[in-house]
Amino acid sequence: MPPSSPRYTCSHAGCPKSYRKPSRLKEHQRSHTGERPFACTTCHKSYLRESHLQAHVRSHLPDSTRPYVCTHDSDCQKRFWTSQHLRVHESTHSGTKIYACLEPGCDEAFSKHHQLRSHVCDVHAPPGTKPYQCDHPSCSKSFSTNQKLRSHLKMHDDRRYTCSHPSCLPPSGSSPAHYPTWTALQSHIRTNHPPTCTHPSCDGRTFASGQNLRAHMKLHEQRDLESLIDQVDSDVDGQTTRPRKRRRGGELGRDWICDIVGCGKDFKSKKALTTHHNVTHLGRRTHVCPHAHCASKFGYKHLLERHLARIHCSSALDETSSEDVSDDYESSEGPILSIESITGQTYEARARANPRLIQCPFPAVEHLMPTSANGAEIDGSSSSAECRHVVSRAYDLTRHLKAEHGLFADRSKVDEWMKAQKRS
Structure with a gap:
């Protein structure tokens, strides 16, 4: 009568193993989860199966408790836990060599299997070959232990990895897409399922890694918390006051504080604090203008980019115009004025050349x-004529409206309007 087919199949993705007993399946599933519930009370080693623990516990017992004793020689008296181990040992006394070399023309035989493996590596294999060799076609790798060989053999399984994303799950009755290596699976995930921000204001923004997404989500959490704090403060005060100037990135999470006496600036990361210390207190200028005739140096990359855009790009647009080469942070030279810079023609030309403005x-x-100001008359500090000022960020527009026109715009509405303008 043929044996019954296995009924308990492993549900782990990509694992085809099945068992006739649910207890065996449960033991196998621990190899996927990493659970090792059976621990030794003496040395605290843990195991997947109870039988493995029992075999290990015996290693802490004295040799006198081993039931099988070698009787071949009165001088031996070695003891063993199993009769199989005793039989293997007795073969060393009788001279029986049951492990014969299978290579053509070789009549060597050995009493232990590891001796045969060493013989094959030394005599019938290229120099440097280790005892456990991979038998996969076109693979010549070898390993010092059987465990390392088993781990290596998984590389030759083309069905080793599969994508568990809901959009990649196959319909019922069909097999999923498989990937031979972990690198191939990760490449598929980065291409087809990149980490995506679910916040409504980000409109499905994607990131290169999950770490970048988690750092980005912290910004949303801090902004929501700041909005809640502002709402509570306004409810307590009972009156609307002018919004205070906000720093980019918010006020929460600034745990890195400069320890220089008299400074006290705080930052949201150790990297930002280190950069501040190098630039402000040590005077380092590592960002150098690449133009040969220009020796300008800057402490921050954005200052170098602004310098390149204002000085060298505007020179290419209008060779006859003069640029403002002064910089509040880096240079003490005064600006060279021309009629174009005085009348604003240079500024407008630079604004037209940059589509991001x-x-x-x-x-x-x-x-x-x-909302409370809707319907009110717009009466700023400047005239009602069209404003020619250009900006690239919502933050800059909010500050410009306040400084030049005396208007306190809603920050969220400015953000939405700037995003719409950039998309159009």
Whole structure:
């Protein structure tokens, strides 16, 4: 009568093993989860199976407790836990060599298997070959232990990895897509399922890694918490006050504080604190202008980029115009003025050449005002003529409206308007 087919199959993705007993399946599933519930009370080693623990516990017992004793020689008297181990040992006394070399023309035989493996490596294999050799075609690797060989053999399994993303799950009755290596699977995930921000304001923004996404999500959490704190403060005060100037990135999470006496600036990362210390207190200028005739150096990359955009790009647009080469942080030289820079023609030419810059919408800014200010008359410090100022960030536009036009715009509305302008 043929044996019954296995009924208990492993549910782990990519594992085809099955067992006739649920207890064996449970033991096998521990190899996927890493659970090792059976621990030795003496040395605290843990095992997947209870039988493995029992075999290990006997290693702590004295030799006198081993039931099988060698009787071949009165001088031997070695003891063993199993009769199989005793029989293997007795073969060393009788001279029986049951492990014969299978290579053609070789009549060597050995009493122990590891001796045969060493013989094959030394005599019938290239120099440097280890005892456990991979028998996969076109693979010549060898290993010192059987465990390392088993781990290596998984590399030759083309069905080793599969994607568990919901969009990649196959319909019922069909097999999923498999990947031979972990690198191939990760490449598939980065291409087809990149980490995506679920916050409504990000509109499905993707990131190169999960670590970058987690750092980005902390910004949303801090902004939501700051909004809640502001709402509570306004409810307690009972009156609306002018919004205080906010730093980029918010006020929460600034745990890295400069320890220089008299400074006290705080930052949101150790890297930002280190950069501040190198630039402000040590005076390092590592960002150098690449133009041969320009010896400008900057402590921050964005200052170098601004220098290249204002000085060298504008020179290419209009060779006859003069640029403002002064910088509040790096240079003490005064600006060289021309009629173009005085009348604003150089500024407008630079604004037209950069598609990332967006013009200030003043005086049509009613849609950027807070809800309580809607319908109110726009009466800024400047005239009602069209404003020619250009910005690249919502933060800059908010500060410009406050400084030049005396308007306190709603930050969230400015953010949404800037995003819409950049998409159009």
